[in-house]
Amino acid sequence: MAAMKNNLLVTILLSLAICCLVLTVGLTVEPTLTEIGLDGEVSVEASELEAVSLDFGRLSRREEKTTLALVRPASLDDVVKVVKAANKWPSFAVSARGHGHSISGQADTRMKGVVIEMGKGSGEIKVWEKEMYVDVWGGELWIDVLKATMEYGLAPMSWTDYLYLSVGGTLSNAGISGQTFNYGPQISNVFELDVVTGKGEVMTCSEERNSDLFHAVLGGLGQFGIITRARIALQPAPQRVRWIRVLYSNFSTFSKDQEFLISLHGRQASQRFDYVEGFVIVDEGLINNWRSSFFSPSNPVKISSLNADGGVLYCLEITKNYHQGNADSVDEEIEALLKKLDFIPTSVFTTDVPYVDFLNRVHKAELKLRSKGLWDVSHPWLNLFVPKSRIEDFDKGVFKGILGNKTSGPILIYPMNKNK
Numbered sequence: 001m002a003a004m005k006n007n008l009l010v011t012i013l014l015s016l017a018i019c020c021l022v023l024t025v026g027l028t029v030e031p032t033l034t035e036i037g038l039d040g041e042v043s044v045e046a047s048e049l050e051a052v053s054l055d056f057g058r059l060s061r062r063e064e065k066t067t068l069a070l071v072r073p074a075s076l077d078d079v080v081k082v083v084k085a086a087n088k089w090p091s092f093a094v095s096a097r098g099h100g101h102s103i104s105g106q107a108d109t110r111m112k113g114v115v116i117e118m119g120k121g122s123g124e125i126k127v128w129e130k131e132m133y134v135d136v137w138g139g140e141l142w143i144d145v146l147k148a149t150m151e152y153g154l155a156p157m158s159w160t161d162y163l164y165l166s167v168g169g170t171l172s173n174a175g176i177s178g179q180t181f182n183y184g185p186q187i188s189n190v191f192e193l194d195v196v197t198g199k200g201e202v203m204t205c206s207e208e209r210n211s212d213l214f215h216a217v218l219g220g221l222g223q224f225g226i227i228t229r230a231r232i233a234l235q236p237a238p239q240r241v242r243w244i245r246v247l248y249s250n251f252s253t254f255s256k257d258q259e260f261l262i263s264l265h266g267r268q269a270s271q272r273f274d275y276v277e278g279f280v281i282v283d284e285g286l287i288n289n290w291r292s293s294f295f296s297p298s299n300p301v302k303i304s305s306l307n308a309d310g311g312v313l314y315c316l317e318i319t320k321n322y323h324q325g326n327a328d329s330v331d332e333e334i335e336a337l338l339k340k341l342d343f344i345p346t347s348v349f350t351t352d353v354p355y356v357d358f359l360n361r362v363h364k365a366e367l368k369l370r371s372k373g374l375w376d377v378s379h380p381w382l383n384l385f386v387p388k389s390r391i392e393d394f395d396k397g398v399f400k401g402i403l404g405n406k407t408s409g410p411i412l413i414y415p416m417n418k419n420k
């Protein structure tokens with residue numbers, strides 16, 4: 001009996017000792033961070049740490065407290081100092097967080113560590129008007145990049161559908177949207193990066209200079225360094241956008257037309273559309289919420305009134321950019337392009353908006369969803385690249401099969417050129 005009690009006691013003492021050890025290691029990070037003299041902020045506030053363990057996906061929240069501290073850097077120097085501190089004993093993991101709009105805890109540290117919330121950093125967006133590029137801090141949001149460059153009548157050429165995402169966050173993925181068929185993803189439109197490497201060195205990289213690092217960081221899921229500055233290509237910005245939707249009930253016709261439209265990449269602007277996307281309509285209600293705020297009537301047609309194949313319709317979404325002075329010739333160009341397509345003739349919906357409103361379109365949907373409490377919810381989203389040879393099977397099996405008419409989220413489908 002006595003021996004057992006003793007054993008128990010020893011075990012309890014041992015567990016306590018282990019607990020203390022873990023706690024000590026955990027707590028030493030904060031003094032390390034406060035001693036290195038950051039210009040920005042360090043927070044160990046439980047509610048803030050909890051907030052950065054969540055992201056747009058809201059699929060996972062860490063049960064164990066893995067985030068030890070949150071740093072809001074005020075400069076490149078701050079990022080360097082944190083990464084250097086992370087390499088000293090007791091070492092800790094570091095993770096860059098842009099706007100936290102990925103979905104499965106990607107911007108959180110997997111191990112005990114520090115999240116660097118990139119934020120505005122040193123804050124400057126420098127537009128090089130003559131050179132036609134812009135230098136931005138890695139945490140800058142695309143919406144703010146757009147606003148700053150528009151003051152010069154310039155804009156980046158390749159986008160994501162939603163602009164409240166950070167430059168570092170989308171460049172760590174790819175950044176794709178309806179312009180990708182023509183300009184390539186956002187990562188194909190970057191001239192140069194400043195990167196803080198895992199050792200805390202600052203390296204400038206480009207196609208010519210430290211190109212291994214450049215290509216590793218672009219699309220590198222935050223694993224090859226922290227992007228602190230990106231130099232992004234610009235072009236003269238159009239003023240307005242004709243925005244068109246047409247419907248299909250036949251999937252092969254729909255994908256044939258989409259593929260035809262992206263085969264026009266690289267042509268003169270007058271001979272192609274500027275944006276090609278599309279979505280699947282399996283439930284009339286949902287397109288009201290997500291993609292229709294700019295069109296009136298907002299719900300263009302009743303699915304049941306069209307001969308939907310298996311209850312599913314496909315919407316091709318295309319745009320043409322223009323300057324006020326060219327409004328007439330744009331109509332002719334659109335007319336000529338639409339003639340080559342095979343959509344349901346009665347299903348053409350057109351609207352016309354300023355360029356910035358078009359690019360920022362999902363924000364309008366966001367405000368609407370927020371007002372209904374439908375934005376801060378779980379988003380089990382999935383992006384897939386499906387080879388052209390299997391896309392028909394995908395339609396049969398997934399859109400018409402698994403999803404049928406009973407899903408309640410946006411389903412986008414658009415083709416992309418591999419060589420871009």
Ligand SMILES: Cc1cc2nc3c(=O)[nH]c(=O)nc-3n(C[C@H](O)[C@H](O)[C@H](O)COP(=O)(O)OP(=O)(O)OC[C@H]3O[C@@H](n4cnc5c(N)ncnc54)[C@H](O)[C@@H]3O)c2cc1C
Pocket residue numbers: 055056095096097098099100101102103106107108118138139159160161162164165166167168169170172173174175176177221222223225226227228362
């Ligand atoms: C409503 C909505 C619409 C979207 N539409 C599109 C779309 O049309 N096209 C598209 O391509 N994507 C789209 N996305 C996905 C989005 O582009 C990615 O999830 C992107 O990573 C989010 O950016 P973020 O700044 O929120 O990144 P975070 O979620 O903060 O970070 C994402 C990853 O990037 C890393 N990272 C962040 N900043 C840096 C940095 N400065 N240096 C190095 N690594 C860094 C993080 O560590 C993490 O691994 C959409 C997302 C939402 C919520």
Ligand SMILES: *[C@@H]1O[C@H](CO)[C@@H](O)[C@H](O)[C@H]1NC(C)=O
Pocket residue numbers: 250251252253309
């Ligand atoms: C869809 O169109 C293709 C030709 O593009 C045709 O072969 C096929 O029969 C059509 N499917 C339906 C269900 O009408």
Ligand SMILES: *[C@@H]1O[C@H](CO)[C@@H](O)[C@H](O)[C@H]1NC(C)=O
Pocket residue numbers: 311404405
């Ligand atoms: C949805 O699918 C179910 C079962 O497949 C079917 O009974 C129903 O009629 C469909 N509804 C619509 C609006 O197409």
